[in-house]
Amino acid sequence: MRAVITAATGMAAQELNVQVISNNIANLRTTGYKKQRAAFQDLIYDHVRRVGAQASDQGTILPVGVDLGGGVKTVGTPRLMGQGTLLPTGNELDIAIRGEGFFKIQVPDGTYAYTRDGSFMMDAQGRIVNAQGNPVQPTVTVPNNSSGLTINAQGQVSVLLPGSTTPTTVGQIGLTRFINKAGLKPIGDNLFQDTPASGAPQDGIANTDGFGDMQQSNLEQSNVEVVTEISDLIAAQRAYEMNAKVVSAADQMLQATSQMFR
Known part of the structure; x- marks a missing residue:
């Protein structure tokens, strides 16, 4: 089921996000340390029905399409070079x-x-x-x-x-x-x-x-802001949990489908 793979990419992304945040917090007292953040982009889409395609022999055009995303990918961990105190x-x-x-x-x-x-x-x-x-x-x-x-x-x-x-x-x-x-x-x-x-x-x-x-x-001093890092950590944790819920829900749906054919 596509949802399982998509949610798995989200879990991997948030795991990396937590790693970046943990390194920032670990270097809270490191002289001259510059914090990092994780940057993400969505993966390539499966265009089931392309928006703008011809919808009938009369030449009508689809106003919207059916685009199924493949999840998320990490594109970098840019370092923020702002001045420290x-x-x-x-x-x-x-x-x-x-x-x-x-x-x-x-x-x-x-x-x-x-x-x-x-x-x-x-x-x-x-x-x-x-x-x-x-x-x-x-x-x-x-x-x-x-x-x-x-x-x-x-x-x-x-x-x-x-x-x-x-x-x-x-x-x-x-x-x-x-x-x-x-x-x-x-x-x-x-x-x-x-x-x-x-x-x-x-x-x-x-x-x-x-x-x-x-x-x-x-x-x-380090330019890491504790409040911001803790807030980002909580958000990453919740995002990971929600992706795990998607995996669990998709698994239950697959089980229900399997039981229908028994």
Whole structure:
């Protein structure tokens, strides 16, 4: 019976929907996390009677047709790149981006990845690195005898050297943006890679040419909204239950039909 197969596609779609929602909720406290949503489309139709077809020898036209849908399919899990709330941390190496842009990170294989997670640290060489020890680009090295590290809105890193009362600039943290941010590929560890869908990376300086600015001693929180996710979860659960009811009803109808021929 066609209804069983159609309802089964609906159950599979809502199962995936719940998986996406659960990942959003799991990353509620993940720095710089961008939530996803499941996107669906209806499947191809079986046109039993085509609308607009000739209905008689007199040339009358069918005003409506008989179109039987095949169910639903998943077309993507787009990532929503809206700004997250900035949370003050008091840590001088924490940086939040307010506006457009990603931090550029050099990964061990020599390629680059991109992140909104600005919870940086310093390695044994004095380089500013992410939680995995990968250096922020361009590489910034802080002298080991310096103090008073500051990072301004444009990403310039300045310190006070011994015997000096004037800040010395030791590096510049850059930003990178993409034409289609949703086309970035997530690879874990709060990192993304560029893809043909995202467009080529465009490097620049914070607070110039449309790039966002940097906020020292702040971190961007996840943009997941708890109330919205719980509401979506309840709706997905109810949709799954209704599709399961359809399967059960279709099964009962098949049993009734079978008994008629006994």
